Amino acid sequence: MNLAALDTRLLQLLDAVLDETHLARAAARVGMSLPAAASALERCRQLLRDPLLEDGGQQMQLSRTAQALREPLRQALAERHAASASAGASAQPQRVRILMPDYPAQVVAQPLYRELADSAGALTLEFQPWQGDAHAAASLESGHTELVLGAITPNASLRGRDVLQERCVAVMRRDHPAAQGLTLAKWLAHPQLRISCHDTLNRMLDEQLATQGHRARIGMVIPNFLMAPALLHGSDLIALMPMHCVPAASAAHPVALSCLRPPLPLDAPPLRLLHHRRHAEHAEHAEHAAVSQVAQALERIVRQHLDGR
DSSP, rough: OOOOGGGGHHHHHHHHHHSSSSSHHHHHHHHHOOOEEEEEEEEHHHHHSSOOOEEEEEEEOOOOOHHHHHHHHHHHHHHHHHHHHTTTOOOOEEEEEEEOOOOHHHHHHHHHHHHHHTTTEEEEEEEEEEOOHHHHHHHHTTTSSSSEEOOOOOOOSSEEEEEEOOOEEEEOTTTTTSHHHHHHHEEETOEEEEEETTTTHHHHHHHHHHTOOOOOOEEEEEGGGGHHHHHHSSSOOOEEEEEEGSOOOSSSSOOOOOEOSSSOOOOOOOOEEEHHHHHHHHTHHHHHHHHHHHHHHHHHHHHHHHHHH
């Protein structure tokens, strides 16, 4: 298994292929076009003398050689990152600043650190306080943030890809008067808990209600998602939230909340991982390579820990 013959870009694609068992998803994850990824995969197959992906009937599956490559490949990538960091070393550690709401940040921070602690060398991860979509986009543009996980739409300077499809849910305590057969009338009859950090979803809700001649009665406004469970458990408040941002049951609140389909046609924007184009254009520099490394790890962890909720 001559991994030394593969350049770092090919190793990254191969790593994504082993995780995804799907070439198009692997290409999107590493930021390659599908034709370029297909050509790169064919080169890997020739160098390793193995098909790597085989027809498994309903979906592709890894060959035995591909399965055996997982650990050697991770080690090879770790060595490449270490060598790259050493070659472009500076006295200061590399810092990657990340913006996302408090939940899911609470879920992904620990596994992200564990994954990067051994291979990232002198790398500092800094989670910044979320202040809404507009602030996050401006922070990427200005260079005050390297990565954003949120509902921001990419543009000419902000690059990103969808990592999870969000769905909106109306969240309330299990024995809430509106929990059985939730209708728009029942919803509007109770005060709303507004989470101000998700300004995109709040705006969508207000626009939908306005088209029907309604307006929500706001009972309380809070700055983050982690405050919501205690307030919902102890009141008749109802919150509209993305499903991936609903905090799970905890020791303080062992009974899960009711998450119901809203009585409005609300399609939540997908959860996207975004960075500024400067990181792709200067990927050979150590600081930008660190951003790419963290982005790939973060995407894997988000899908592993949040998908399916």
